[in-house]
Amino acid sequence: MSDHTSTGDGHAPGELDMGHHHVSSPAMFLSVLLALLFLTFITVVVAQFDFGSANMLIAMGIASIKASLVIAFFMHLKYDTAINKLVFMSSFLFLSLLFIFTLGDLFTRRLDHELHTTKSPVDLEWSHPSTLDGDH
Amino acid sequence: MSHDDHHGVMIPAPGPEFVAHEVAHHFSTPVQEFQAGKLGFWLFLATEILLFGGLFAAYFYFHEVFPETFRVGGQQLDWRLGALNTSVLLLSSWTMAMGVRSAQTSQKSKTMIYLVLTVLGALGFMVIKFIEYSAKNEHGLIVFSELFSGYDEVTGQVAWFKDYHGVMKDVAHGHMFFAIYLTMTAIHGLHVIIGAIAIIYVLYGTSKGRYHAGYYLPVDLAGLYWHLVDLIWIFLFPLLYLVP
Known part of the structure; x- marks a missing residue:
């Protein structure tokens, strides 16, 4: 395929060049999974403390970080x-x-x-x- | 891989266990087909965000109006089951990402294993959800047989909210929390089921050798849908099970 669109940021080590198709490394997917599970654990731990109205902000802040990881890497929107x-x-x-x-x-x-x-x-x-x- | 300006561009199969893909006649290049499919699907996912966004707006509104109702209501849910379901979905999102990667690199049997694991994750999620719903039904917090019966003449409450153990008797409008809980988790659960069906569909196509490095768009799109299901749950879990 002659097209080389959307590989603008080049490719990080461990990532294959598939022309317009971005293929991420298994190591990267595994790190994202571990980060997501760790943040889930943090979500549960933080909920045990009463920070008043800050609890909502903290919970939504952690959820937003998790969501960003899913969107950027699992949905590979970062490379889209x-x-x-x-x-x-x-x-x-x-x-x-x-x-x-x-x-x-x-x-x-x-x-x-x-x-x-x-x-x-x-x-x-x-x-x-x-x-x-x-x-x- | 080569293609010219004629109709029906063919993407050759990378091996004997795969079949060649013919680009739909209304696209002139494989890249155009791929990008058109992706753009359409991202647009669809944007509407999904807005669908759930309306429900989240309702959650935040009533959480602000009835904070005690939501606090006590959240305590009636088992956060351990919620955390388990979160982990199941995160793991299945990972197997899905790996499945798409295996399709991108033309590894047929690996793709199938990862897709089967993802479907098992969806099944596990629904089994846990069923256990939770059954408990709510038993305690009269959501009586499923009365869901569409309107108001109870005697209590003046919605008929599906019986609260046999009186756990919500000290807070105003106890049914509000469970109405939101049921609406959000049921619509999310519907997405889990649709996602599982989509994955089973691409699993069948993978077994036929249709998806490989040259053409894996359907696997990619089923994957995006599945990650969206995960994305929504990431917000539902803390809001419903650990009411902040």
Whole structure:
């Protein structure tokens, strides 16, 4: 095959030259597997401690590292074409839009009713006692 | 390997146990066929991320609204089974990666062994999942026979949430955690089953000698799907079993 596309970064030692096809070494796959299993162990250990709201950040941080390893090496996106990288990684961009607006809604709600059936601050029929200042 | 501008470019078989691949007539080169297949599949995987992303958004929302419900709910799941299932999926992701590599290097019997191991991983995962679901059914946390029965007139609760042992009685809307748990793990489990079917399909093709260094696209795509299943579970495990 005459094409030599997408081997832009050359090939690391132990990796074969397959033209446009990237073949990773078994040693690399094994290191990734061991790293993933080790990070799973860390996830379980960290969950035994109470760091308050930081627990969520820590758990999602470790999960993101694991996910990056799977995407980059098992799915070999690291060695894939620029357009494939763009297409797949753009899904996380759109996902962040969903998260930002969802969490934006959450943080502008009042969750103090016992059923958590909350009303927006702009609803004039409802005011939280602590916000009553006698103007009404 | 050589090809010209005529229709039906042939990729020759690298050995007697393989068959030659004819590039589909609407592609002019093998590389074009390979890259078109990959691009389409990555696009599909992007939509899968968005499908699960909606469920994750629901998780984060209700986790914030009912933190106690999620904390107590998470304690009802056995994190050891969750960790076991995580390890099973990670191992099967590794066997899949090795299977794709064996196909890329025209090692037919090795490819088949790795693909069989991956399917066994999928089976193991579903068996463990079944054990977990059965326990939830027994404790009345997810009564599967009542799943589509609507609301219970007496308790005013969803009919599938009986909570026989009262483990969720001190928290608001105990069923919320299990609704999210069931929805996320069931859709994920569906992907495990579809992934296993895809792998069995390429396993059959491998046995026929269709996949080798010159043409391994279907093995590669089944692999990408399987890694996506692993990718989703990497986030589900800490969120559901070790509720932060």
